[in-house]
Amino acid sequence: MVILISLGGVFEFYDLFFTGYVAPGMVQSGLFKPESLGAFASLEPLAVAGFGTFVFATFAGLWLGTLIFGYVADRFGRRQIFTWSLIWYMVCTAIMAFQTSGFALNIWRIIAGIGIGVELVTIDTYISELIPSAERGRAYATNQFITFLVVPVIAFLAFVMKGTRPFGLEYWRVLILIGSVGAIVVWILRRHIPESPRWLARHGRAAQADRIVAEIERKVMAEKGLASLPQPQALQAEKEGEGSLGEIFHPPYLKRTVLLSIFNMAQVIGFYGFAAWVPTLLISRGIHVTHSLEYAFIIAIANPFGPLLGTLFADRIERKTQIVGGLLIMAIVIVLFSRSSAPWLLILLGVLFTLAANVMSYAYHNYQAELYPTRVRARAVGFVYSWSRLAAAFAGLAVGMLLHGYGVPGVAAFVGVSMLVGIVMILLGPSTRGRALEHISH
Numbered sequence: 001m002v003i004l005i006s007l008g009g010v011f012e013f014y015d016l017f018f019t020g021y022v023a024p025g026m027v028q029s030g031l032f033k034p035e036s037l038g039a040f041a042s043l044e045p046l047a048v049a050g051f052g053t054f055v056f057a058t059f060a061g062l063w064l065g066t067l068i069f070g071y072v073a074d075r076f077g078r079r080q081i082f083t084w085s086l087i088w089y090m091v092c093t094a095i096m097a098f099q100t101s102g103f104a105l106n107i108w109r110i111i112a113g114i115g116i117g118v119e120l121v122t123i124d125t126y127i128s129e130l131i132p133s134a135e136r137g138r139a140y141a142t143n144q145f146i147t148f149l150v151v152p153v154i155a156f157l158a159f160v161m162k163g164t165r166p167f168g169l170e171y172w173r174v175l176i177l178i179g180s181v182g183a184i185v186v187w188i189l190r191r192h193i194p195e196s197p198r199w200l201a202r203h204g205r206a207a208q209a210d211r212i213v214a215e216i217e218r219k220v221m222a223e224k225g226l227a228s229l230p231q232p233q234a235l236q237a238e239k240e241g242e243g244s245l246g247e248i249f250h251p252p253y254l255k256r257t258v259l260l261s262i263f264n265m266a267q268v269i270g271f272y273g274f275a276a277w278v279p280t281l282l283i284s285r286g287i288h289v290t291h292s293l294e295y296a297f298i299i300a301i302a303n304p305f306g307p308l309l310g311t312l313f314a315d316r317i318e319r320k321t322q323i324v325g326g327l328l329i330m331a332i333v334i335v336l337f338s339r340s341s342a343p344w345l346l347i348l349l350g351v352l353f354t355l356a357a358n359v360m361s362y363a364y365h366n367y368q369a370e371l372y373p374t375r376v377r378a379r380a381v382g383f384v385y386s387w388s389r390l391a392a393a394f395a396g397l398a399v400g401m402l403l404h405g406y407g408v409p410g411v412a413a414f415v416g417v418s419m420l421v422g423i424v425m426i427l428l429g430p431s432t433r434g435r436a437l438e439h440i441s442h
Contacts, residue, residue: 001130002139004193006146007186008086009123012116013147014154014179015093016272019058021158021296023051025172031102038103052400056393057106059272061113063389066121069114070382073122074243074375077203078129079195082122083187088115090183097176121385125378128369129196133436137314137366144362145307155300198374198437202238235438243375248383252442256371257384259425264388266422267364269395270330270415271357274350282346295343299350306358318433319367323426326360329353331419338412370432373441 030036032051065085073081092112099105123143131139157178161171194216200209217229248257282295310322330353337349372380395414402410432440 001193002127002142003146004189005082005123005126006143007189008082008119008183009143009147010150011086011179011183011186012089012119012123014150014182015089015112015116016058017151017300018154018158018175018179019055021154022172022175023054025162025170025175026054026105027051029170029172031105033102036102037106038101052397053102053106054109055272055400056397057109058113059389059391059393061110062117062120063113063386063393064110065114065117065119066382066389067386069118070121070386071245071379072118073125073378074199077195078122078126078199078378079190079193081118082126082193083190085115085118085122086183086187086190088112089119090180090187093176093180097173097180117382117386117389121378121382124365124369124381124385126196128366128377128437129198129374130194133434134315136370137319137363137433138311140362140366141307141310141314143307144358144365145304145311148303148307148358151303152297152301155297159294159297196374202374233436235436236442238373238375238438238441243373243379245376245379245383247376248372248380253372253380256429257380259429260368260371260384261387263364263422263425264368264384264386265391266418266425267327267360268388268392269418270327270334270422271361272392273395273399273411273415273418274330274334274353274357295347295350298347299354302351302354303358306355307362309355310359310362314362314366315433318431319363319370320426320429320431322363323360323367324423326356326358326363327419327422327426329356330360331416334412334415334419338408364426367426367429367432370435370437370440371430374437 026032032053037053089112092108092115096105096108096112099108127139127143128136154175157175158171161175164171166174194212195208197209197212200206200212221227221229247253314322333349333353333356337346337353340346340349368384369377369381398414399411402414406413430440
């Protein structure tokens, strides 16, 4: 189940991470000149940032998807929304690939981003509700290991396709289309993914929920060679009734909501501030544009290895410790990156930053989904996660302007301070390792 759900996330991550690798081709096509950007060029910071308008559009769409449409998975079910948000993304991204002006490109990027935002919230909710507490950390690490496998693929495709015109199209258009077409496979596989039994039970469909759980139990007994399973643990029941977004602004969830909202704004500045701009940052450190894509590909290979390492300790170390450790390493490494110019050292630091960022990533995706009850989990995760999208939209512009005015050291200071803010927020939150969702929700 985790593998199938993760395959859906593969194409969401493909879409998120191709941003930095299509940048040189898009800029070369003249799409980010003021005359091509239309209304976007009327805002001076956007015009100054150039390609930052596309980064801004990406995360503006993700913000709308997570904040405004985060509730749909609570209302209509995890499985249904997982499927239809994927279709939304495929169609809109395919249309975006054929746009010929920066303005139209950015508009379709916003619309496609809505589908991606809904999908990512649904995946986090889905996994937390399907996996037992003792295995939940490893499930999230496995999920992100699978999804991050696509990042070096994007980097490699961008490296080998740069300067070519496959099928008579600019290489970056084909790079975008590959992700859209590939997602069709996941849509076909969706029939093997069950609905969340917790969601079904909350909506009065206990018999259907019981059938799904019984089938999972049957498979576990067959795998383990058991005649029966241990008796279930007695749990404190969740509160009855329909949930609402307003519930997350009252105790005991208000503190969690505030901490996670601030944390999400802080962490994304480092995570996407580096990932989306790594080829450009390398160029700013004196690396030729062709070599920057080559080195970015080498750095990108590290992406899946952070979560892969995490499978060894994800359920042995408290989630908070994993998140804080990742943020601290990111803050230190980005400062060293800003002071270095030797290619081998830049690559090494880029790999270390990527490993730390991706350990932090799977741990916090797990952590925030655990802190809310089933009745409001998707909309709560959508709300707190939406702040990372909003922050990333403006962080893309800020990185562009800081790079222009202060170089890589300016970007490093921005990222480093943001990581420290994230650390403080997580230290103030509750612990969750090994605890059932029903216990955590109280």
